[in-house]
Amino acid sequence: MPTVIPSTTITDNVRLDHLAALDVKGADAEKFLQGQTSAQVSLANGEFAPLTCFCTPKGRMLANAQLLRLNAEHFRLVLSASLAPLLTAHLKKFAAFYRAELIHDTSVTFIGASENASALASSLGLTLPEKDFAQCGNDQASVVRLPGTTSRWLFCTTDTILNDTIDDQAQQAAWALEDIRSGLAWLTEAQQDQFLPQMLNWEALGGISFKKGCYTGQEVVARAHFRGQVKKRLMHASLNTTELPGIGANLITEQDKTMGEVVSSAKRDSNTVELLAVINTKAAEEDMPLYWEGNLLTLLPLPYPIERLDPEQLAMALKE
Structure with a gap:
């Protein structure tokens, strides 16, 4: 008999300070990222936010992230806060050859939401995405639907209306537990390379x-x-x-x-x-x-099969 796992309870919007934003801006931002990351960068079009990673020449992961496009010349990498300064320093060695700027934007707030996601999206003028990895955004904020058996959304914004968002350890633990149940492992500095x-x-x-x-x-x-x-x-x-x-x-x-x-x-x-x-x-x-x-x-059990899933396939599914 399979093990029965109780459901996660994410009842409140919760601040996720373990995440950070690394922004890549400039006329060559897409070209620069294309040579560094595992994602097909052109697929990140403001409606699809693929997962990606950065590796050493030996193929070992320096960081993994979710890639959002905020506008034609502005991408945002969402990753572990412990890795943001390290990845910034690493990528700057290559960005010098492109019209691209790297900014570890500490003014961005990350909010996890489940049951109250619709109300938060409405307050930020966003439409809540319905499919995994789908993104919606405006000049004020962005939201991405995360994969897994529990409906979850990740918001990122600099808007001050989120100053009252709770910083609750129980809800942060519930979010971390749902990451685990979704089979999403976010690399930290301790296991880089x-x-x-x-x-x-x-x-x-x-x-x-x-x-x-x-x-x-x-x-x-x-x-x-x-x-x-x-x-x-x-x-x-x-x-x-x-x-x-x-x-x-x-x-x-x-x-x-x-x-x-x-x-x-x-x-x-x-x-x-x-x-x-x-x-x-x-x-x-x-x-x-x-x-x-x-x-x-x-x-x-994991909620997905251990087999190749092309991001091109996921991007196509969002259009259906």
């Missing part, structure tokens, strides 16, 4: 275009896909424990052999933790018992 994009299931979420031209790390990422060389995968799991395992915490066998590491975790209730972890696929296939601090790991 460790994973191929496929290890975070990024191609299964439409975060890699295999139809675009070259970008940094593209050859390694493509080879791993077409030769099936990915031996570690992001998996959803639970632990019966009152403590949260930290980012990078090891998951070990009964013989103390490391077979995985935690990427993110959140409490389901006072005695249960759900997490996303990059785990050796052989260990999962053989149903090998894994432990954290003596607590047995229970694997749970």
Whole structure:
């Protein structure tokens, strides 16, 4: 019998300070990003906001993000606040050769919404997108619908009407838990330069275009896909424990052999933790018992199949 997971309760609009905005502006903004990121940048047209990532020449992820287009010469990357300064510094080395400016805009506020999303959208003059990865925006704000089994929207704005948005730890935990249940792992500084994009299931979420031209790390990422060389995968799991395992915490066998590491975790209730972890696929296939601090790991289903999903396909689906 499959494990029954209680539903997440995101009852209030919640400030998401763990996210940050990295804006790319200028006449060459699209051309510049096209050579650096896994996304087909032209697909980000103000109505579709694809996932994307930035890699080292060896194909390891420096950051993953969601890519929004705010106007013809203005893109916004939504990513972990811990990575925004690092990615800005990295990309500036290449932006110097383009008419493109990088701005880590700390004035942008990110708001997560579920039950009250319609009212918030109305107050900002936005139409609430109905399909996953769909974007709506105006000069005041933008909103994107996130994937997953719970209807969620991410708003970004500098509007002062959001000053009263709650900063509630319980609601932030509920949001983090829904990210986990959606199979969305957001890289942080602690695990930069460790994973191929496929290890975070990024191609299964439409975060890699295999139809675009070259970008940094593209050859390694493509080879791993077409030769099936990915031996570690992001998996959803639970632990019966009152403590949260930290980012990078090891998951070990009964013989103390490391077979995985935690990427993110959140409490389901006072005695249960759900997490996303990059785990050796052989260990999962053989149903090998894994432990954290003596607590047995229970694997749970992901809401998507582990197979390639082209962003071009997602963009087309929004037009239907």
